[in-house]
Amino acid sequence: MTYEPHGKHLIAGEWVTSDATFTSQPVTGDGQTYASGGKTEVDRAVQAAEDAFVTYGWTTREDRATFLETIADEIEARGADITRLGVSETGLPEGRLQGERGRTTGQLRLFADHIRKGAYLDRRHDAALPDRAPLPRPDLKMVQRPIGPVAVFGASNFPLAFSTAGGDTASALAAGCPVVVKGHPAHPATGEIVADAIKAAIEKCGMPAGTFSLIQGTSHELGGALVQHPLIQAVGFTGSLGAGRALYDLCAARPTPIPFFGELGSINPVFIMPAALSARASDLGAAWAGSLTMGVGQFCTNPGIVVAPAGADLDAFCAAATDALTGADAAVMLTAGIASAYRSGVSKVAAASGVAELVSGTGEGRTATPAVYRVSAEDWLGNEDLAEEVFGPLGIVVTTTGPEQMLEVARSLQGQLTVTLQMDDGDTDMAKPFVPVLERKAGRLLVNGFPTGVEVADAMVHGGPYPASTNFGATSVGTLAIRRFTRPVSYQNMPDALLPADFQGQDS
Template identity: 85%
Template sequence: MTYTPHGKHLIAGEWVASDDTFTSQPVTGEAMTVSAGGAAEVDRAVKAAEEAFAVYGYTSREDRAKFLDTIADEIDARGEDITRLGTSETGLPEARLQGERGRTCGQLRMFAEHIRKGEYLDRRHDVALPDRAPLPRPDLKMVQRPIGPVGVFGASNFPLAFSTAGGDTASALAAGCPVVVKGHPAHPATGEIVADAIAAAIEKCGMPKGTFSLIQGTSHELGGALVKHPLIKAVGFTGSLGAGRALYDIAASRPEPIPFFGELGSINPVFVMPEALGARGADLGAAWAGSLTMGVGQFCTNPGIVVAPEGAALDAFTEAAQTALADAGQSVMLTEGIAESYRKGVSEVSAAAGVQELVAASCENRNAAPAVYKVSAKDWLANETLSEEVFGPLGIVVTTSGVDEMLDVARSLKGQLTVTLQMDDADTDTAKPFVPVLERKAGRLLVNGFPTGVEVADAMVHGGPYPASTNFGATSVGTLAIRRFTRPVSYQNMPDALLPADLA
């Protein structure tokens, strides 16, 4: 049966309309009228989440694991409708959305298996030493406990994997925390059908109704109300630096400050070592062009700059990139606002001192084509604008006089999600001085390959020093993400009957 969106909020198991509305802006198909929530809807949802926490926060790991598995099953059961609605709203191809649905369900099932093992609990026990001199030691047990209701902001560029049932929601639910999601207005129908899947899983698993809510809306006031609510204990966010920083400041200025786990983007520099550049510069240029334009450049791991020594080998790199992009043409972007921001970024970069245009962008309405520029390291270092993220298929080749100037660029970097070293075996000694510099700059260091594509795995880190993210000690991808929504509690001389089930 085909799913027909109704444009309502899901609050504690009920589909609720509100007086205020907004109109969706799909790439194809008919627009829909969607309820626009505010502080009243947030208050109702968060209070229901707090009530649910008294039960959900004390469920067994096995029950929560079954719940996560059931959510994945319910999303898969709606797969065709999710793809249909997602392609209509975002313009993303069917194959991309099918792959993203697989990733979304895969991480739900991965978190389920992880919490079954219990490793994330970091359980510790110091047995009592009553005869120790000069002072006895009490019995001490420690375990990670869920923190309470969590607010999550859906992302524009991943309507499934970083939105309604994405990594933030999945990791919070795995930890034992109810979730209130602010849906992204770029894909309200997609958010709604995924919320419908979660509601079905709540019903099948007998979880409290307030375990999950979805509130739709476009206003800054809605997001602010979610972060400000005194019962929200942490926030997960994926989006722009400007919006993320504004919400981070709200979280920090509350009477009770709370952690704000914001993933804010990155330029993801690629450093090409001399031997690799000489041996396979043309191949690297073509491969970089492919990564740069993947998803119309709308990945937070898009490799926005390349840093390499000037000379014939770099010329071969840039020529191959230009050839690969010659027939790229325009592609639709996720929203009109993103397209406008991309046009602005192209304009600012192209007007900067010392910048040479290699591939000219053509951008009309919601469409965009790739743009590539070349600039010396000296001019790049002198202009902070060139080190800021342009969300879209824009790349800058930074030419250097040699390895020493490449290191100068590395030292100047702000926090990044990723940094890549393109190198051959003969570059090992040359690359060694880069590692201690770059590991302080990024959450993930790559050798060869390109950073687009984030493996959902135990050892993955998707985060980094500010401004890549607002919390350098956390990741929004991988099983370590669960720890964001727990806190350690120590129990001293506690009878087993009073201990959490995970310690008893």
Template identity: 80%
Template sequence: MTYQPHGKHLIAGEWITSSQTFSSQPVSGDALTVSSGGASEVDRAAQAAEAAFATYGWTSRADRAAFLEAIAEEIDARGDDITRLGCAETGLPAARLQGERGRTTGQLRMFADHIRKGDYLDRRHDVALPDRAPLPRPDLKLVQRPIGPVAVFGASNFPLAFSTAGGDTASALAAGCPVVVKGHPAHPATGEIVADAIAAAIARAGMPAGTFSLIQGISHELGGAMVEHPLIRAVGFTGSLGAGRALFDLCAARPEPIPFFGELGSVNPVFILPEALTARGAALGTAWAGSLTMGVGQFCTNPGIVVAPEGPALEAFTDAAIAALSDAGEAVMLTDGIAEAYRHGVAEVASANGVQELLTATCDRRNAAPAVYKVTADAWLANEALAEEVFGPMGILVTATGPAQMLEVAQSLRGQLTATLQLDDADIEVAKPFVPVLERKAGRLLVNGFPTGVEVADAMVHGGPYPASTNFGATSVGTLAIRRFLRPVCYQDMPDALLPDDLQPS
């Protein structure tokens, strides 16, 4: 039977309405009237999550793994409806949503495997030394334990993989933390059907109803209530720098501050070294154009800045990139607001001193087309605004006098999610000074690739120094993401009968 969205919140297993509503803005089909929550809904969900934590936080790893797999199965069972609703709301093509659904269920299953292995617990044991002089040593056991209820903010650009059952939710549930999700208003029907899948998995696995809640809404009050509620112990966020910084400040200003794990964006610079540019400039230009326009540029790993040495070798790169981008045409963006912000960002860059226009973006309403600008490294270094993210398919080509000035550009960067080196074997010596600089600037360093697309794997880091993210020691993708929602606890001289299951003698 085809799923018909109803626009309600899911709180502790019950679908409920609010007196306030908003209308969705789909690319196609009818708008959905959606309940818009606030402080009262947040309090109800947080109270239910805290009550659930008394049970869920002490479930076995095997039971939680089976629960995560049940969520994946329930999402797959709704696959056709998820694609239909997601395409209508976001304008994303069906293939993209199907691939994103596979990534979403894949990371749920990945965390199930991860917690079954138990390595993440970092278990340590210092046996008692009662006869040690001058003082005896007690018996000490350490294990990572879940922190409690977690708030997750759904992302606009990934309606599945970074939203209702995305990486933040999957890693928090894997850790043993109940989750309260603020659904993104760009895709409320998609969020709702995924929440329906999680509710079905909760019933199948026999988990407490408060283990998961979804609250829909568009108000600033809702976001503030989520991060300020005293029962929320951490926050996962993917979104803009402005919104993320405001929520981060609220978390820090609480009577009891909590960690805010925000992924806030990046320009993801690409440095093309001289020999690589000479040998394969045209191919690199075409490849950059493909990465820049993937998903209409609405990826946080979009390579918005290219830094290359000026000269004849750069012309082949530029000509190939402009040719490929000229053929891209307009494409629909995720929301009217994102499209308007893109137009504004492009206009700001175009009006900056020293900026040369190579390709003009012609954007209409919710559509966007690529734009490319060129600027010397001197002019780029003199204007910090050019290093700010423009969310969409806009690129800036920064031309340098040579590797030394390219390195100066690298040193000037703020925190990034990624940084890329395009190099050939003859560039290795030139590249060596870049590595210690760029590893302090970015969470992921690439060679001879482009950063768009984030592999879901154990070794992945999707985070970086501020403002790419608010916690440089964390990642929102990969199994290391679970550590955001754990804390170490030491048990001294504790009888086995009182220890958590993960510290029981085998």
């Protein structure tokens, strides 16, 4: 049976409406009316989450693992409808959405497997030493415990993997925290059907109704009410620097400040070492063009900057990239607002001193084409605007006089999600001084390849120093993401009967 959206919020197991509404703006088909929430809906959802935490926060890891797997099953059962609605709303191709759905269900199952193993709990036990002199030592047990209700903001560029049941929601639920999601207004139907899958999993697994809620809406007041609610204990966010910083400041200004785990994007520079550039200039240029335009450049790991030594080899790189991108068809971006902001960013770069155009970016309405520019390191270092992210298929080639100037560019960088070194064996000695600099700049360092694929795995870090993210010790992708929504609690001389289930029967 085909799923048709009804435009309501999901709050504590019930589909509810509200007086305010907004109309969706799909790429194809007519817009639909959706309830637009505010403080009343937030308070109801967060209070239900707090009530649910009394039970959900003390469920067994096995029960939560089964719950996560059931959510994955329910999403897959709605797969065809999710793809249909997602294509209509976002303009993303079917294959991309099918792959993203697989990533979403895959990370749910990965987190289920991870919490069953229990390593994330970091359990520690210092046994009592009653005869120690001059003072005895008490029995001490420590374990990671869930923090309480978590707010999650859906992302525009990943309607599945970073939205309703995406990494933030999955990791919070895995930790034992109820979740209230603010759906992204760019894809409300997709958010609604995924919420329907989570609702079905809650009912099948007997979880408290307030374990998950979805509130739709477009207003800044909705987001502010959610992060400022006194029962919310942490926030997960993927989006722009401006919006993320505003929410971060609200979290910090609360009477009781809370952590804001914001992933805010970056320019993801690529440093090309001389031997690699000499051996693979044309291939690298074409490969960079492909990565730059993947998803119309709307990945937070889009490699927007290339830094390399000037000369004939870099000319060949630029020629290959230009050939690959010239005449590219206009592609649909996620929203009209994103497309407009991209064109504004392109115009700002094009007007900067010392910038030469290689590929002219065009487009109108909701569409865009790639834009590539070339600039000297001196001019790039002298203009901070050129180091700002432009969300979309914009690339800048920064030409340098050699290794020392490349290092100068590296040292000037703000925090990044990724930094890539393109190198061959002959570049190893030259690359060594870069590593101590670059590992302080990014959460993930790559050698060769390009950063637009983010593997969901134990060792992945998707985060970095500010402004790439607001908490450099965290990741929004991979199993370490669960630790964001736990805190260590030490139990001194606690009888086993009063310990959390995760420590009962543990001798060490």
